[in-house]
Amino acid sequence: MKKESEPDKKDAAPDRTVLGAERSLAILSAFIDAPEPFGLTELEARTGLFKSVIHRYMMSFIKAGYVVQRADNSYQLGPRAYQLGKAFEARFDYADFIMPTLEKLVRETGESTAFYIRQQEQRLCLYAAETPASVKATVKAGSLFPIDQTSSAQVLRFFSVPGNAARSGGRYVCISVGINNPLSSSMSAPVFGPGNALVGSLTIFGLTLRFDPAASGAMRATLLQMAQELSIRLGASPQVYQAPSADIFDEAAAQAALAAQAVQSTQATVGDG
Incomplete structure (x- = not known):
């Protein structure tokens, strides 16, 4: 008789890696x-x-041009790796990754979704997906808006600064209610890409009558999870989100704290002088 702790080999998917x-x-x-x-x-x-295993692989990588061995015996990526990256860059289409995420968010939340990027002191709606609900909030792809106090603008303003992702205290979801339209609310989370640089803001928005971002903890968690998954697909490291929480990120308080730290640092420098 087969032991109960033994996995059922017939049901287990074969490992083809x-x-x-x-x-x-x-x-x-x-x-x-x-x-x-x-x-x-x-x-x-x-x-x-x-090391012995790595060394054998490195000989093949060096031969093929994917790795270069320097005079001090250290290693770095070679020209073939650069060519591979450029080929990816030339054929990469953000829509192939972002639109499925927006559409999935619509299905799971029932609200409209959008993806914003920063254009200097404006935010551009790069992609959008509408809820099928008859009464809804909408935005058209290609629309330009100011960097204001909306949730997407908060994300673009704060998380576009290098290092700020680690200064968020594990909170990445911004919310806003009635900023440009008293009838609409939104929540947004940052999406990162290569080099853990901010790519844009993943946003859910809807009518305040049925959509309360502050009370929608489960929806914030869904948004954050999809932002993390999209970031990885776009080339970010999973570690860019440090101890992520669906708690609301207070951008104004974070900016004030950073300003206070800068003042303290300046005063300490002057005092040392």
Whole structure:
């Protein structure tokens, strides 16, 4: 008789992954957020593979031009990796990733959704998906708006500053009620991309009569989860969101805290002088 703790091999999906391919990807991926070239010791720490194993793979990468070995025996990505990145960049279409996310949000929340990017001191609605509800809030893709106090503007203003993602205290969802239209409300979360730089704001918006962002904890959690998943698909590191929480992010309070820290730092510098 089969033990109860034994998995049912007939029902288990076969593992068709290739170990060599997974190791290759792990090694090459270790270079993505590396601030400078590094050696086998650092690669071992980043990948969990033994140096002897990594070294064998590195010989193939160097031969194919994906890695370059420097005079000090450290490694960095090579020209072939650059060509691969440029090929991706030339064919990359944000709509292929963002629109399915917006449409999924509409299905799961019943409200309209949009994706905003920053254009200097304005925000551009790059993509939008409408709720099928007969009474709804809408925005057209291509519309330009000021960087004001709406939830999407808060995200674009705060999280576009390098390092601010780590200063949010784990809170990434901004909300707004009746800023430009007294009848509408919204919630937004940042979406990051390559280099963990902000790409834009993922936003849910609807009629205040039925949509209260402050009371919609489950919806905020859904928004944040989809923003994280989209960020990873766009090339961000999962670690860009530090201890993420669906709690509301108070952008005004965060900006005030940063300003106070800057004043303290300036006063300390003057005092030291």
